[in-house]
Amino acid sequence: MKVVNLRVLRGRNVYSHNPVIKLTVDLEELYDTPTSEIPMFNDNLIALIPGLKEHKCSEGYKGGFVARLKRGTYLAHVMEHTALEIQNMLGYSIRYGKARWDSGESIYNVIYGYTNEIAAVEAGLMAFDILNHLIKGETIHIGERLDMIRKKAAELELGPSTKAIEVEARKAGIPIIRIGKDSILQLGYGVYQRRIQATLTDQASCIAVDISCDKWMTNELLRQNGIAVPEGRIAKNKFEAVEMANEIGYPVVVKPFNGNQGKGVSLNLNCDEEVIAAYEAVEKYTTDALIENYIKGKHYRVLVVKDRVIAASERIPAHAVGNGKNTIKELIEIENKNPLRGEGHEKPLTKIQIDEVMLLLLRKNHLTLEDIPEEGQVVYLRENDNLSTGGIAVDVTDQVHEDIKKICIRAADVIGLDVAGIDVTTTDISCPLSDTGGAIIEVNAAPGIRMHHYPSSGTPRNVAKEIISSLFPKEKDYSIPIVAVTGTNGKTTTTRMVTRILKEAGHYVGMTTTSGIYVGDECILKGDTTGPTSAKTILMNKHVTAAVLETARGGIVNRGLGYDLADVGIITNITDDHLGLDGIETLEDLAHAKSLVIEAVKDTGYAVINADDEYCLSVRDRAYGNLILFSKDHKNNYVVKHIKDGGRVVYIKDQIIYMATDKEQIPVVNIENIPATLGGALSHNVENSLAAVAAAWGLGIDKDIINRALVSFKCDEKENPGRFNMYDVADFRVIVDYGHNFDGYKKVIEGLQKIKINRLIGVIGVPGDRLDTSIHEVGILSGQSFDYIFIKEDRDRRGREEGEVANRLMEGCLKGGIDPRKMEIELLEEVALRKAMEIATAGDIVIVFYEDRDKVMEAMNEFNNQKQRVLHQEKIVL
CATH class of the missing domain: 3.30.470.20 (ATP-grasp fold, B domain)
Structure with missing residues (x-):
């Protein structure tokens, strides 16, 4: 066996709405070997980890897991239970776990919950090692390793005060973000957040x-x-300490001027010698001592x-209470075995430590650690009463x-x-x-x-x-309005439309997209920022009053969500994309993964799904909160039924987007007046507009605000960069779009075909992590639709050989009917675009489906500038 991968899913995830570890293992030749066929495996496992006897497993009763072992179960299942029990042995009560086949014959995912991340990661790796040893018939000792894990895990634990704060915040429904690995918590999101460390608030x-x-x-x-x-004085050395003690008058107290937890504090001192000894105890922490009257x-x-x-x-x-038998040292040892006492602050009481301060007090009372107190005699071991020193x-x-x-x-x-x-x-x-x-x-x-x-x-x-x-x-309030947007296509545009509506409503919006993180109108970080880390960046910004979070498949599957619960969760559509990755093999798998976004919605919130998409509809029963359906067809059967059932719907009737219930139809905006739809020609942006209207309705935003926002939303570099941006270059046009799968190409091409054009020239490419069949289908569609084609490849080939994707596309284009003489492979997209522009004539449209927008824009601007220089020179000659 071998460990393939280990991931920590810290947020709500596709397996659980609590944090889990995803341990991917290759069982290799043992993938179909039941435990009952491995000599002595079951007996040795239970002898090593007897707590497994208590596991119910799917049998539903204590001992159920042992019964499964005896009948024979697969090793990934055993690893799951072993990882859980190791955490239980470490003091964490964890029950959730599952083991599922992943791919090939022998790859499995072992999923299990946790509360302490370090303990959980180590428990999984330790479970793997235990099984490996037992399979080989080797002896393994786990005591020292458990102690090591316990010490490492303790470093990650919240202190008792912070832990109590965390527990109460969760009870109140307040979302929590832990800042770093210390005991600093952010409570709440955005502008309403508060920060606290232990009981120290912001x-x-x-x-x-x-x-x-x-x-x-x-x-x-x-x-x-x-x-x-x-009355008190500050002493900077032991001579000053004695002098000031005499000025104040005995008895006195000596303590660090800036101490805490009772460290270095000596009380009820009655002579110069005791003050000197107390000052020497202070010097372990600071040179300045505070001398006060007792x-x-x-x-x-x-x-x-x-x-x-x-x-x-x-x-x-x-203190210690004598029994007439044990020494003071032995009494301390006995008391420290009290289960309520632990190291530091891990338990209600702290273990009593023997140190110089204690010995000083004992000497003052004419005692030593070896003295045996009488029955009932109370021996004080500290003069200060801090719990941290054993009080x-x-x-x-x-x-x-x-x-x-x-x-x-x-x-x-x-x-x-x-x-x-x-x-x-x-x-x-x-x-x-x-x-x-x-x-x-x-x-x-x-x-x-x-x-x-x-x-x-x-x-x-x-x-x-x-x-x-x-x-x-x-x-x-403790949370800002949160809208989470997922789907195969349209996520980014829908996210930007919702953001525009919220800005119109007066919000200072934080937004995550495939192009970057935006706060207000500023892009604070460029790149694909659709995962949980980017979401937290927005939610931790103390100025943000609303968040719109594009939430991609990769982050959902591999790391979970970066927020707790949304006010609105949107699924735009589910189409063929990213299949064959991360255990997602079918559209049903993809729909299940993306449904997390509509599950993680507040009870009072709304799940928004596309009623024209069968896979969106297939997961509508997973939605939490309330449900809003959107459709381009007001006669859609699901829409009609949802209205009759008292639900909310958003649909188009006579080119008008309506928000409708069984009691009213509220007209919002004519789709021809939304610039992003190109007069209604771009059907995908019509769908995105419907989703945005539904989200805004779920947030309680007035229809007039929604109208103003959408009629001012344009597909340009400012509002929607990289999404059907149209540029005039010389006497033709260039359209820059992020279409990267069949459905994305199809929607764009359908829109272009509604525009009066001369020739349509395509610069096409598909990411390398798509299935061969998907790449081929894009090629066929392109061959059917474009008058001239330049095939390029992404620089990030995602595991493919150079030219492999281009050749697949070429085969598809030929099958689609393109004339081979009107097709060319040019792997660099900026060079391919330049070649496309060079053959373009008046009235043509060049569309480039880009990977790197900056390089595309640079190539287009250089070409345009060159054309302008040529025209200028021709005018001079004339």
Whole structure:
């Protein structure tokens, strides 16, 4: 066996509306060998991965997969279940998976879901290796590899606060984009987006965060605003630390002036020696230490979101409870086995680490790690109470006095934080600070919230939900209108028409097309930008108020969608193109793949499909939301029935495009007034106009706005570059079009035949990844339609030999009836165009189906300029 390919489909995809891994494998000579015929395979597999016994498989009961193994199943199926179970062993509960034949005799796709991309990729490769070893009868040890994967996967995990935010955002239906590999999330799309890292939102300024990190500056600001804080000084060395401790008066606190998570903090110091030792602990983080007077009492964290106290916890430092048998070190080891404790922030509690700060505290209390505490004796291992150093939290939200709430809200406002963790020390949180001598110790930006979500005792508080509500109040939008456009032909023009309508409606539109990414009127990136990465570029732009995303087959099949749910999904048509690629062998396969665009639509959104196309109609039942059919024929049976069923339709009647229901017919625009249709001659642009009208109707755009947009939409370089652009060159015309398959050629030729012309000269070519039969059919059509033909090839031959596509086209042209003397092969398209223009006479039309529009335009402009120079010289001679 061998791995052929591995793809990560991060968005909604043709297999699932959740992320999946697509592992393509070649089973080679074992493609038809059932597991029951491989010696000891089944027994060794279950012994190695006993969790497989729990898999139900298609049998529907626990042990169903084992039953399949015993009867004999194919290896791709086993690989699927093994990859799933490895993820389960790593702590990820994943159930979705399937294995499907791909091509040839032995190529299979193993599809399985995931939540952690690194873990999933490694699980697939590990499953492959396990099967390979077992087939050969070799021993394989998986423990170390699982540990390695676990460590790598942990690097990709969101922190607990960010994870909680993500969960609540998804519950609220808010789309999420993770920025980079750290814990920064974009919530929402376009102009409505917000960004957050842990609990630090984009509302907080850098200055506010810097102030909160500077403990001394925070102390000064709060004091100036009449808020009770400890007296403090900054010491730059241990001698200053001792001097300032004596000035303030013992007991004191020593901590880094800009620390976090309680690192390097020492409390309740009572002599110079302890201050020196504490300062040395600070030096591991910074040279400047904050010396403060020690405030007696319990330690609390009060969480403020906007102008409300959302939660409060009493924080208890890491400690061990004696049993009269074990040493302090052993008690720590026992506590660290608590399943609620993990490394860093991976679990509700953090494992207790032995370090110099702990040893300093033990020495101060005349203890060592080897001492054995008595039964019930509490030994504190930290003076600071942070969860990150092993502390625990008890919810006290309902006990916080109103005066303390007001002070905490004011403290957050003084610093400038919309989300803040206020550290309060007081003997009684239910009394005003003025009564207890308590004080605010710190104000923290990006406060951790796991203590509130998972208190050791008390009521859990869903802080993440409150933060989401503060970012997106009920009346505030979180997503912009999104239109996704797919199909075989017409995608780009339909995308541009919808964009034009949205601009007319006042939107600042982001658009992806085969020619580039556009924001407003600016092309920010040239090229074929119809995949998920390009879609995200638009959705991450903070100025965009609406998005129109051309969505091509390749991106859908190989990477999934780059957005969550659209307001409108369009399928323009399904015709013979790209068959034989990526497992898409038939038009039914192609229709199924493209149907993802009408599946990934909001419940309140609309799926728009072509009622004149049988393959579009075949997938209409897959559409989510509401359905709009469009047709050139108002008597189309499907249209008539859909109206009777209460649906929306867009059709043509007496040259007028109507939006119709069973209650009304709304005239929108005469197709002869749409410049892109060339007076109605270009049937494909008539269809594209229908699709655009349907999309705009689905978005609730007024018919007058739609009319104004379409009557001003032209097939020129500005509005629709590369799509039936017509240029006057000398005394003939050149048409530049992106037709690249039979249907594209057919629609263009039909339009040209309605125009009064002298001769029609074709510069033709087809991409090399089309089927031989498809290339041949384009040749036949061209031979039947053109008076003279120049055959060229794309520079990107897509796996073909030089001249191979040209020869296929030539054979088709001859079968179509072209005179061999009026046909020429010239592989470079700019040279072929130049030759076509050189033989053109008055009234002729030259049409070039281009690969590289820039080269075509350059050749045409050079020819035109040369002609102008010749004419100028002739005038001079005369």
